[in-house]
Amino acid sequence: MSTSRRAEHYHHGDLRHALLEAAMAMLEAEGAAGLGLRELARVVGVSPAAPYRHFDSKGRLLEALAITGYQRFSTAMWAAERQSAPARRIGAMGQAYVRFALDNPNLFRLMFSPELKRDGRPSLRLAADAAFDTLKAVTAALPEGEKRVAALRAWAQVHGLAVLLLDGQIALRPGEDVDALVAAVIGAG
Structure with missing residues (x-):
């Protein structure tokens, strides 16, 4: 994967907001037990490590x-x-x-x-x-x-x-x- 493509894949305008909105939808659908940072990353379309920049x-x-x-x-x-x-x-x-x-x-x-x-x-x-x-x-x-x-x-x-x-x-x-x-x-x- 080229550097420019990787940067494009990991760049997200307002990742924290996108994560919260996706997590809110997951929470309402599955409850708190169904929430996970890795799954959230997948839903938002970012690397598995990306959510940890906003939520440790x-x-x-x-x-x-x-x-x-x-x-x-x-x-x-x-x-x-x-x-x-x-x-x-x-x-x-x-x-x-x-x-x-x-x-x-x-x-x-x-x-x-x-x-x-x-x-x-x-x-x-x-x-x-x-x-x-x-x-x-x-x-x-x-x-x-x-x-x-x-x-x-x-x-x-x-x-x-x-x-x-x-x-x-x-x-x-x-x-x-x-x-x-x-x-x-x-x-x-």
Whole structure:
């Protein structure tokens, strides 16, 4: 193989972004267990060593995916909050929370996976905290001492509902609309 051809084969415009997008697709299709840096390199069309320039391990790749997930998650909740009347903001954010989980089940599970410890991963901690801050923002009118507990209460409710739905623990009745059920359960209707 000539040097110019090799350089052409290994050159990629934005490899980190391409790797993350391909990994996101693989994650949703196969779950975190199905992800591997060598397979990812094959899918993107680069050498097996190329992904290691951006992610020194599978753990770092999973961390980057979780950070991307938290960013998308926060964006979805903020969009729901901005599009709602003040009295319905927390319910709209709760619905966005559960909808994100249902639309991105493997990403959602990765984001909250006990295997991805936030300790020692400052970027992951910041992304997770920013997502929680979206829930805290709608409690701004409450006294300072009540904001955290109100946000935790809302988080526990929507997270529990999302996990129960993802795990099939809540069976939908024939013709039942999951979004209407979620709205009724969290009081957003």
